[in-house]
Amino acid sequence: MARPGQRQRGARRTAQRRVHHRGDVVSVLARTAREVEAAARRGRVTPAVRTTFQAVALLLREERARVLAAAGSDARRAEQLKRLDGIATVLATTAVRDAGLLALLAEDAVVSDAARSRRRELLRDLGIEPAPDEVVPAEPATAPPGTERRVVPQSVVSRQLANPFLAPDFSAAPQRTPRPRRLAGWELLGPLLASFERAGGGAPACAALPSPTARFTPAGLELMPHQGQLVAAAAAGHRTFLLADEPGLGKTAQALLAAEAADAYPLLVVVPNVVKRNWAREAARWTPHRPATVVQGDGETVDGFADVVVVNYEVLDRHVGWLGDFGFRGMVVDEAHFIKNKTSQRSQHVLALSDRLRSRTPRPLLMALTGTPLINDIEDFLTIWQFLGWIDESKPLDELMDALEDTGLTPADRGFSAAARQCVIDLGIVRRRKVDVAADIPARRIADLPVELDGAVGRSIRAAERDLARRMRARYETALANRSAVVEGVGSGVDTDLVRRVARSELKDATTGQSGENVFSMLRRIGVAKAGLAADYAAQLARSAGKVVFFARHVDAMDAAEETFARQGVRFTSIRGDQTPAARQANVDAFVGDPDVAVVVCSLTAAGVGLNLQVASNVVLAELSWTDAEQTQAIDRSHRIGQTEPVTAWRIIAAQTIDARIAELIGSKAGLAARALDGSDEEVASSADVQLEALVALLTDELRTAAGHEAASAS
Template sequence: MEREARQHLRGVMEEVSRWRRLAVRIVEQREPVETAAEDAAGRLLGRVTSLGTGSSTAWRVLQLTPSDTELVTSLARRRALPELSTPVQQGIDQLTGDADRALTAVRALFGARRLFSGKSRKNEAEQAAAYLASLHEQVASTRLVTDLESLAARDGSAIPSVGLPDILDDSVGFGHRLGARAELVERRELDAARTALAAMERALQRENEFRTAVSAAGDAVRQAEVRKLLADMPVERLKDATNGQLRINALIDAGIGNVQQVLDRRARIRSLPGVGETTGTRMVGAARTIWQTTLDEMPVRIDIKNRSQATTKLLTALRAWDAARSIRNATADLAAADAVRPLLQSLDPQASHVVLVPQARTVAELRAALAAVERRGALLNGGADVADGDPWEDFSTRPADYYAMLAELGFLADDAEKSQGDLPAEIVAAVRELKLDTSHLKASLRGYQSFGARFAIVQRKVIIGDEMGLGKTVESLAVLAHLHAKGSSHFLVVCPAAVVTNWVREVGTKSDLLAYRLHGPGRDDALRSWIRNGGVAVTTYDTLGWLEGRIPERAAPACLVFDEAHYIKNPDARRTRRSTALIDASERAVLLTGTPLENRIEEFRNLVGYLRPDLSVSASELAPRQFRKQVAPAYLRRNQEDVLTELPERVEVDEWMPMSSIDEQHYRAAVIEGNFAAMRQAALLAGVKSEKMQRLIDIVQEAEDNKRKVLVFSYFRNVLDEVASVLPGKVFGPLTGSVSAAKRQCMVDEFSQAPHGAVLVAQIVAGGVGLNIQAASVVVICEPQLKPTTEWQAIGRSHRMGQLESVQVHRLLSEEGVDQRIIEILARKNQLFAEFARVSETADSAPEAFDITDAELAREIVAAERERLLTGS
């Protein structure tokens, strides 16, 4: 090779050598980063474990501790390395491979090696020279050198540490190794559930302990009540208790005036003058007998106005027991606990994050389970750790649940026979044998409510006619929950539009069943969801026409519930025909109505006939007792005084008052026109000049002074508007039939939260149906109604299970005019209902079945009033 050629080759070699050094530097920079990342990935993947139950894997799990930050950073550093294009990678491979070997071989053409190298070596050197020249020319024509210089100049050590929360981020590049659905869960999410899980397990273990504490606290409250009662019981009762055998003058002379003092001073009784050992022993024995008898029959009452230490302790114990025992019936929460328990139990104490890779279950399902466990745990800790929170507030929020627990423990005097109504012995036996499955029910049941639910299940198609306020809704929900536990999926509730919202709420708060509103906007989507998922569909009597033909066979309701079932008492009405078609096609149906008989016995017979056409029931020819026997297989009714021993008293006052002069003018004009409706309203349309209005203002003012709230009912919108404009203070309403169901419930909620003295003004046919308004304890009815059941329903909105105050009912009545005559008609209808539908009462003979319609009543009264006013007779 000529000198000039060698000189050119030397220049090529220098440039290729420089390029090679760049390539080597790049390799030396990248290789340890990639090695460390691969090692980190292997170590992390090697710690992935499978979790689940039995042979099923729910998730693959990777637990991360703070020490894993270095591994994640290693992965991130590799991810941060610039990506090598194919030409660059090929260039690096050439420069560190073939080019490196060529640079070594080509040296045989230079210096002393040129003289001493053999022919083959020189040939190899010449080939290497040709290769280097070709490589130099190829590289010089591309961006390879620029790219190599840029890569070699990069400082890899400048990449900062990467935190564990970023492990699934693209900047780390590890997520794809686990799967696209992998998710990161922080330790704090799991710790809350871990604490809750411990609370659930502790509650299951401590339920008996809490129950014992309730029993002890209940006995203490009952004994305190007995002590107060005996302190008010004159000592003369000892004489009565022994049929006059004891002489008590010595006790009176010693200043012992009541039975409790005899017990308190029993050690000194025998030493009183004129008593002696034998007589003293008998006196103390008689007092002890009275004490024991009183204790045995003394129900536990909770007085919110007398928050004694003993009662507070009882409520605290009840809250703890309720939380503990509720876990056994909370099947969904227990299932959630089972789902998360393996993960929570396997947690490394040092783990700060967990990567979950879904297998049989999604991470969303895990989070839902964690939330369910956490909610249940918070409830359990709130019940078990009594230092926090006021048990009186919880009691005020749900008194019916507390009384149900007291009844379960025997602290309320439920009468078993009265709770069963007037049922044949064989039906009672069948109901007693049925075990009610309440695993999907969140509410506590009173004994009579459990019996009612079991009666409906055993008899399949029934009327639950319990008096207003006894919990017919929860009885029917207990039926649906039991059937759901036995495999049924779809249920249908039909009710007035006013109570759709209340039913949806009750299903959600008192059971695990899903509720769907098949009424109003969105009903089509709700229907599809109900058909697909099952649960309780809630619709209205007026929507039944829309629903016809839309329910496929697979979603046929396993049980129907008709609330306010007296809406279908007329067999010729369209809604009745649609309802009875559903009843005929269904295996089970529950009709709920506290007023199965409003005007005529025929109405009651119709309701029974819809369910049990096989029962031969006469509407008027049989005596009341025989009539009740015939309907008993399909009808169960209990009255408040029979089963709610804790219900505060109800005081009803008929407020008779004269008409003012302007009232009389309005009334006379209405009579002349023959306008019956105007006659009924006349005494309330003169504002403050009306005697009834003046009395209403006084009642509201007195209620505010006594820290009460007031419900004012009238049939007439004109009267309601007048009342709302005249009454002082905060007035809600009028709540009328034109107010939407959702807005009605909202109005009731706002009224319930308002301060004392608030007034809710409601149309009696709207506010008197379906709403629970225990916040009010004063009820005013502005004019007598044409049906006694209308008044009963309205009063029952307030005087019902959960009411903590005594309820005052004021009827505003005019001494002259239509009110007196309506009251006479009401008395006859009251008697009719009592003898045929109020099963706890009996009658000696069949009464006359008054079949008087509202129109006939109006004609009768208008004619009589015309005669009285216009002829003076």
Template sequence: MNKTEREEIRRLTADFRQWSHRAEEVQNWHRAVQDAASNDERSLQARSVMVGRAGQAAWQVLALRASDAGVVGRLWARATLPVPTSGEQALLRVLATDIPRLIAEVAPALGMRRFFTGAERKHAAEQAGMLLRRHHEAVLRGHGPRRLERLGAFTASVDPRRLGFPALLDPALRFGLVSGHRGPAPELLDRSVISGLPEALDAITKVVAGEAAYRSAAQAAGEKVRRAEVQRVLQEMPTEALKTATRDRLRLGALTEAGISTVQEVLSHGRSLQALPGVGETSARRMLGAAQALWQTTYEEMPVRIDINRRRPETTELLRRLADWDACRQTRGAAADLERAAELAPLRAALGSETTHLLVVPIRQLAVAGLTESIQTVKRRAELLGMSSASGRTSVGADPWEDFLARPADYFAMLAELGFVTEDENAVHGDLPEEIIQAVRDQALNGEHLTASLRGYQSFAARFALVQRKVIIGDEMGLGKTVEAIAVLAHLKSRGKTHFLVICPAAVVTNWMREVSHKSKLKVCRVHGPERDRAARTWMRDGGVAVTTYETLAWWEPALGELRDLACVVVDEAHYIKNPQAQRTRRTRRLVTRADRAILLTGTPLENKVDEFRNLASYVRPDLTVDATDLSPRTFRRQIAPAYLRRNQEDVLTELPELIEVEEWLPLSAADSSRYRGAVERGNFMEMRQAAMLQGAQSTKLQRLIEIVREAEENERRVIVFSHFREVLSLVARSLPGPVFGPLTGSVPAAQRQQMVDQFSAARHGAVLVAQIVAGGVGLNIQSASVVVICEPQLKPTTEAQAIARAHRMGQVQSVQVHRLLTEDSVDERITELLAGKKRIFNDFARVSDMADSSPEAVDLSEAELVRAVVAAERQRLFERGSAAQSDAAD
């Protein structure tokens, strides 16, 4: 390399050093702008809160302060950074990597070291010099210096100081909370929307604290009704019951001579009995002890009845007190406005005096208007509570019976919560051996994280699962297996456990989400659908109840294998895994084996599926020996008893016939969604209401309807299917298994209608009557059916009530199950919101009441079983008398 060449290389090197320095400045500037914006982004995202709706995250909300204005400028700076072209990226890469290496390689040939450099290094320096020339020519030819200057300058003409919070909604700003969002548009709300919200939420909290007094008043009123009813029963109970209860140890002649003929009269005389001729102190003590024992047992087993044919003053007062208590409950618990208040609690914590705006990003298909509606609802409720507090609580009116008749389910639910409904304790135990029953009785159930009131049999099932660790709960459909499982999870949460998993069919994921949210304080995650990755990571990190499907489990099982502490697995609709060869069975079984506890839920009766139940039993208790040669239900129940609990409605709901109403929220299938979207686009309201049913086998609603009918057949029940639409009825009639009668529509003559009903009533179990709700819902008595399915919500509550009344009426010997098939994220939600004033669903109708200890005087005189037999006989006699009297009056 000669002198001229060396001078040339020195000039090229100087140019490259200048360009490289400029490239480094550009990259550092870009990095600094991006880092500042990213830090701001992370800070704001950390401050954002999730506001839910119906147990699921609905909106991500960020409370913005005036001091956040600078963030917009920094995000704007990032958004307006010049974006390098592919050629500019190549230029930066060459200047950052290739050029420094070539300069280092050519250096030995430029200074005094060239005289001491070997031939090989000189050759390498010459090669490097040649490459520097080529790169230099390429940079100049590609206008490299000008490109470096472009990359180092802002490209936007907007002054960042003039930008405001609305700029956060601009996709070009690439703000993390908004960028890439799909669904309803994010919105920016100003301070006026949230003005007064913190005060409203605080006011509601204060009012809720005052509910205890109203509950106590209702409790006291219920006690008066119960005691009055006990007194009436004992007033009808002859003194012979005392003799029977003491196994003929008492002589009652002195009582007869004194004109004392009933147990209540014995109690009324009290200790003065010993003053009667022929009655000594010992005899009086024994008579009174036996009478007190009968009173105690009658009291403990006496439900509080609301008899519309005998409107006694104490019952009227109870209804009034219940209405007062319910007025408080309207702002908490099951009331819609309290649900909204609870959902807004995270937002309350995020608001401050400096808050000027809310940035709201919908997480699901709920527009921002839904959040503003919730805020206005809560503020309005607080305002009404303030007015009520200032003017005094309003009465339900002169006749509270009208309110009771308008919504009896609400009143019975409150009575159950207060413990005023009894049930057969022995039936609660199913076929369990005595040692397990005793262990379950001794098991405590912590309700700290449970918000629902449990019936006695439900509490027993939860404690059974805790004691036996891995079990099958096979209660008949409608008894509340879901809340039994939730009670177990809530108890385990109070014991420090964190991770719970529910595996269920996709059609009931929404129901599980709602049930966990509404009946417990447990955090719930939907690991299913488009958000499953994020939900799975959140659950793995934070814990709670993860609700997933059998299909999703195939995707998720490898990650679940990394979780060490899986406290409990709940497998819903466990008949899905009765085939041990199926892949979903194998996946589920592995999790059941690995979990500390497991609960398999199924409403299928044991007698009908012995082989499949044997499989289920082996999953939870492989140590059980089940004799395959003796398939009698009694033998099988005895063998499987340590792991299996089943109760029928008739066994545990002593107040039958009961009306059990279930809202079944189902997702739209792909085919349903397509048809529904088309109906929406055409603005066809009636077609929108039918869309979720008309896709045949692809319809989620129809799939669920078929499941209900099959389970009804296994439970020896008949079904009525109601719909407003003839096309739906025709499709249902073609699609259902078993004998189907109908469609019974308005065009069917009256005589033919009754003939159709008679044929249906005479048919075998599992038979289905398909009827148009405006036709079959009026004027027919269909007591032979005990399952009612309403395919879509009706526009008038009275329409559904009349249809249900066809089966739920005098003469019905079974409890009536009502299934409302509802589609989430559809017109069904809107209709049900508009009809929010209709009767709320209640399943919490009965609650166990353990028999209290007898008085000390009666301990030696009777046995609990004998006392109960006497009371049962008297209650049956009085019931028959009342029935006969009513029959005579009717004649």
């Protein structure tokens, strides 16, 4: 019989064998990933499938890290990594079918308790007992603010240590002497809400604004008059705004320049993920002297010395601590209807930051941006009013209460409702419609909205683009070496003629299907990856501004968009090339005639001509056209005779990819086409021109980058 010491040593040896024998991990991960893929193909992405998907993604990352850190031969490690990359590809292609799965691949995705539990089950099925520190206790499903995982970016710590004068000074926090209240005993929030409900849809909901100013507009840019009015109000001392202009009227520029006029820096901007990058781009455009930084994930790339800090709702929980102590003098909440549910964590975090800002900063700038009309579901705006400091949980706060007192009325008086509504509006409600400022804005406007392709899908697309550039570079260098062998005195710079020949050859191979990953397949992958983000933005537009026309080029991008609309409860119809004329007309009639059908999903090639969709004044271009003419044809489905409102086309562009290059090329070719139509001798650009120029730009950048690396190595 074994002695106790022998039994303990034997148990330890058995546990070690079970913990470190991981030969079957990759096989199990591959099999489980294929099961999830099959479920996604069948359209049966249940909560259990999502849980398993995230558990596999977690284990895949862990196994990859273990392989990279383990001792052994390079060949063995390369073989293991190749197998893991294959599983990653399966996950990425599966996620493209479902935006919910795609979100789980993001590095900052919240890991659910169910996914942690499923991960442990998979490990135990393999005979691998999770280490004690891997067993994470479950957190309450509705953890109150203050209990979540919090981070402080290192650059923020560096900012605090670099210069003590940068530390926020809260000594000037406003102190107010209370005054007697005639209305102190009245319940006022209900009558305030009722004052908006009784006003009806035709009643104006816009505060009086001063004449527009251009004093804070950068050189070379121009504000529209209605934008300049709000900036002038901020310059005159107004500090709270519920800016509810319709989409397309430039709320972002107004907010940034209002902050400039109010000297409200540092400025915190809380936004949905889909517009996060656009805010940084607009800040660089409208306030170029104010550095902006975007908070990604745990904030490793945050610039702690920036004047504008942009953070999305999804990661706000982990950053709310240091954001509250940063010393902001202004705060903007974009798509403010996102915080209408006061019990949600995102709303509580936004309100906590607002309270902290108002308690520490004299007269901070607070702006809530939303295109949703105030006359719809007015109770949803209680949280926004609370963010702006107009009310608290139960009553109006000082500024609004003073205004109500000055009316001399009580809720029992006949004129109280109209007077109370005006008091709220005067605090800073600004609502302009396109039709109201039609003279100020172009009849047709194209607005670019850059989005970031995060997670495994984004990394895969960027890797494919690098591979394409390197393949063309290898072809270029081979041709250059062969030519240099027979020609003396060849220069060391980039041979632009050879670059174009290589690009033309690559384009020919791509057209005939002789190359692997090419410009066409990459644009298709990018389109599918963008589709969920584009659909999410289109859904926001539909809720705030009415019907939306949504264009995509590829069928799988249209499928992904329609899945997003269905999941969000947005009613839609579609126009595709495989429809019969009768079905096509029925879908057009549904979009035009049914007020509940908010979106029509259109094929760029099948619906770009011959349709009248002027019932909508917002168009979303989820995938780019190859020519400006094709893009214009699509926009003109809404921008046509009979349209009573200016039309805005929103181009969704994948930042830091070839998608952005093509967007620039289409814009440059548009001017060329216009000159040609005006009688110039210039030749109108074709789609092949844009495709060729995109490859030329890609190869040129690759050659210059390689030359820079060689120069750095030589030095």
